[in-house]
Amino acid sequence: MDENTIDWNKVWKNQMLKNIESKCAVECARVWDNKESATQYWNATQNNKEQTQQTIEGLALTPDSRILDIGAGPGxxxxxxxxxxxxxxxxxxxxxxAGVLQNNIAEYEADNITCVQKRWEDVNVEQDLEGPYDVVIAS
Known part of the structure; x- marks a missing residue:
């Protein structure tokens, strides 16, 4: 890797280690382990689609685009x-x-979505992902 290239995966892992080492760290994903909380979050996003639409409009998408959505939530x-x-x-x-996301995939009949239920730090790029990707989103 070129010495001037930022290794964002390394930056992310270092930040997560700092978070874990802090005394008040709470693993983010655990907040959403409850499907009821995840459903409430999904419903709230459906009531405010303006932000979602603005985000999507800012992406350079084509019908051939391949997208990686990290921290996809309920979809x-x-x-x-x-x-x-x-x-x-x-x-x-x-x-x-992930459960609400799977329900939404079925409800919207979205057969072009692959789910990886892992923390980003645990994803094996060669085994878990189907790259290359044209657009990467991290929430």
Whole structure:
């Protein structure tokens, strides 16, 4: 790797280690392990689609786009992106959010979404992902 290139994966891992080492650290994904909380979050995003639409409009998408959505949650971006792209890979670690995401994939009949239920730090790029990707989103 070029010495002037930022290794964002390394930066992320270092920041997560600092968070874990702090005395008041709470693993983010655990907040959403409860499917009821995840459903409430999904419903709230459906009541405010303006932000989602603005985010999507800011992306350079084509019908051939392949998207990686890290921290996909219940599918707030994943579901609408799947209607505009060839494929979306959703990485979501929490059980509740991943369950709501799977329900939404079925409800919206989005057969071009692959889910990886792991923390980003635990994803094996060669084994878990179906790259290359044209757009990467990290929430």
């Amino acid at each position: 707030t971006l994943t579901i609408p992106l799947s209607t505009q792209a060839m494929h979306v890979t959703a990485v979501e670690p929490s059980e509740g959010m």
